[in-house]
Amino acid sequence: MCRSIKTLREPYASDVTGEDVHAAALQYVRKISGFRAPSARNAEAFERAVAAVAAATQALLEDLELRQPPRSRPS
Template sequence: MCRNIKSVQFVRKISGFAKPSKANEAAFDAAVSEIAAASARLLGALETNAPHRNREEEAAKAKARGEGRFGT
């Protein structure tokens, strides 16, 4: 599954509806809210011992690897 999927996309995928009918709209919206809340709880509970990454530092490393590999 794509790591950038939104909760509404996930609910659409598992329900099989691109847009729910009026009768199912409340259940659809509730599912989206529950998925978003569960995802937020999961991300808030995750722990890591790794140091935070710096985008500029990572980009510089990637550029150096590219120069070493391709000589440009």
């Protein structure tokens, strides 16, 4: 698995943004496709894959049930 993909669930992360989810999806698709940046003819498929992975990631994060409530972190 790509080491630059961060864990996005509590308690490892708080205040996860859409940008965080998109970045993780992009890294995943880059890793499995072998493309850092796809060619023009593959760009649409690449972007669709990133969007699908981001949507699945967001749904997963929303559906996970934690044993303990999220910890509040000092500001």
